Amino acid sequence: MSNQNKQSDSPFNPEDHSHRRYNPLSGEWVLVSPHRSKRPWLGQEETPAPLQTISHDPKCYLCSGNTRINGALNPAYGHTxxxxxxxxxxxxxxxxxxxxxxxxxxxxxxxxxxxxxxxxxxxxxxxxxxxxxxxxxxxxxxxxxxxxxxxxxxxxxxxxxxxxxxxxxxxxxxxxxxxxDTLPTEAIKADTNLKAYYEEHKRNLLLDYAELELELQTRVVEQNEHWLVVVPYWACWPFEILLLPLQPVKHLNQLDRAQTTSLAAIMKSSLTRYDNLFNCSFPYSMGWHGQAFTDESQQHWQLHAHFYPPLLRSASVKKHMVGYEMMAEPQRDITPEQAAERLRSCSTVHYSEQ
The missing domain is CATH 3.30.428.10 (HIT-like)
Incomplete structure (x- = not known):
């Protein structure tokens, strides 16, 4: 029998052994390699960005009252x-x-x-x-x-x-x-899989997923009356989080006042946990996904936000999506359950105020 066909009699433990997890939103898989988190790191380390200390920079193109690169003058704005x-x-x-x-x-x-x-x-x-x-x-x-x-x-x-x-x-x-005027690739993936789940089960995929995570609690970072923050079961990035409403909502402009207020609260506390994880201004790319604005039915859609941060071990060690991730499929070292536990343990008072 070839090595690839040999099966071990030892029990499988997802906290220690390599495995793949399926992402029902994208229809793609991610390789999880928890044993790799124990390896020493001799690769590149980033220099953590220090916290900004000045409230107005006269050279900044985005600050209130300043002139942008094209010569336009920013108003003296008070909020956004x-x-x-x-x-x-x-x-x-x-x-x-x-x-x-x-x-x-x-x-x-x-x-x-x-x-x-x-x-x-x-x-x-x-x-x-x-x-x-x-x-x-x-x-x-x-x-x-x-x-x-x-x-x-x-x-x-x-x-x-x-x-x-x-x-x-x-x-x-x-x-x-x-x-x-067109749907981008990631939107098409989500739309296709949300629709397929709805047509098969007559239920909303993300509402079912939120209910399941609330029951299990192993990947929940925090929750309030209207919102859930979870490290998704299929997370690619080390401390990726998924932000979900607990009631049916197709996009942000459908939120009522109570939902908007509680969203602001859970965003502040969750992103504070990010900064407190490594005592740095935690980098990420985030984005909201909601219904497409077309004439088609959007019953299958549920609002959600993705947060994709690259930091892995500290403020200076970044997870790069290279090699296997670019040529085969995404891969992560720590499990989503481990990431959620670490985020839950972080304070919701910003480290700069402690």
């Missing part, structure tokens, strides 16, 4: 500030292509808009450092943008890249909105 990205990824003009049409050389024009959201006028305060009321203002801004952009565009992607290690080009805390 939104403007069309000076280097937008998509153009608003809708075009028709007369280019080559071949099965191996296919393209389609994309129209849309790209916007920047400054979370607050304070240059030094990331989301977990803002008061809860200021985070509510950010959520209300997201809601207003959705109300406006959904009138013209099929998909509205709200996201934030936090930290230079995640490609953020300006340290002023901000997020972005890219709205397009």
């Amino acid at each position: 500030f939104v403007f069309t990205n000076d280097f937008a990824a998509v153009e608003q003009q809708k075009r028709v292509s007369d280019g080559i049409n071949h099965a191996l050389l296919t393209h389609t024009p994309v129209a849309g808009t790209s916007r920047v959201i400054c979370f607050s006028p304070d240059h030094s305060k990331t989301l977990p450092q803002l008061p809860k009321e200021s985070i509510e203002k950010v959520i209300e801004c997201w809601q207003n943008q959705l109300n406006e952009l959904s009138q013209e565009w099929s998909w509205v992607q709200l996201f934030e890249n936090k930290g230079a290690v995640m490609g953020c080009s300006n340290p002023h805390p901000h997020g972005q909105i890219w709205a397009t």
Whole structure:
């Protein structure tokens, strides 16, 4: 018998032994290798970004009252500030292509808009450092943008890249909105799998998943009356979290006041746990996924947010998606259960205030 077909009589333990986990949202698998977390690290270590200390930087293109790179003057904003990205990824003009049409050389024009959201006028305060009321203002801004952009565009992607290690080009805390007339790849994956589950079970996949996690409690980071924060069973990134409403909600602009207030509270506490994990301004890419704004039924959709942080062992050791991850499938070392336990143990009082 070949080595690959040999089976061991020893029992399987997912906390110690390699295995794969299925992601029902993407339809893809992730390799989990918990034994690898014990190996010594001799690779690259990042320099942790220090906390910002100045509330207004006269050289910052995003600070209140400053001039941006294109010569436009920012208003003296008091809460959030939104403007069309000076280097937008998509153009608003809708075009028709007369280019080559071949099965191996296919393209389609994309129209849309790209916007920047400054979370607050304070240059030094990331989301977990803002008061809860200021985070509510950010959520209300997201809601207003959705109300406006959904009138013209099929998909509205709200996201934030936090930290230079995640490609953020300006340290002023901000997020972005890219709205397009087509559904992007990740949205198509989620839409397809949410719809398939709904058609088979006549139930919502993510509401069922939230109910299951609440019952098990092994991957729950925290919860309140309206929201659940969990390290998903299929997480790829070391301390990835999934933020879910506990009631049926298709997008942020459908939240009532109580849901909005409790979302601000759980975002502040969860992101504070992130910063407290390694006593640093914890980098991540995050984004909201909600219903597409098309004429099709969206009964299968449930609002959720993904947070993908790259840090693995400390503030200076980053998880890179390279090699096997790029050529085969995502891989992680610590299990989601271990990650959730570590996040649960973190304080919800920011380390800079302790």
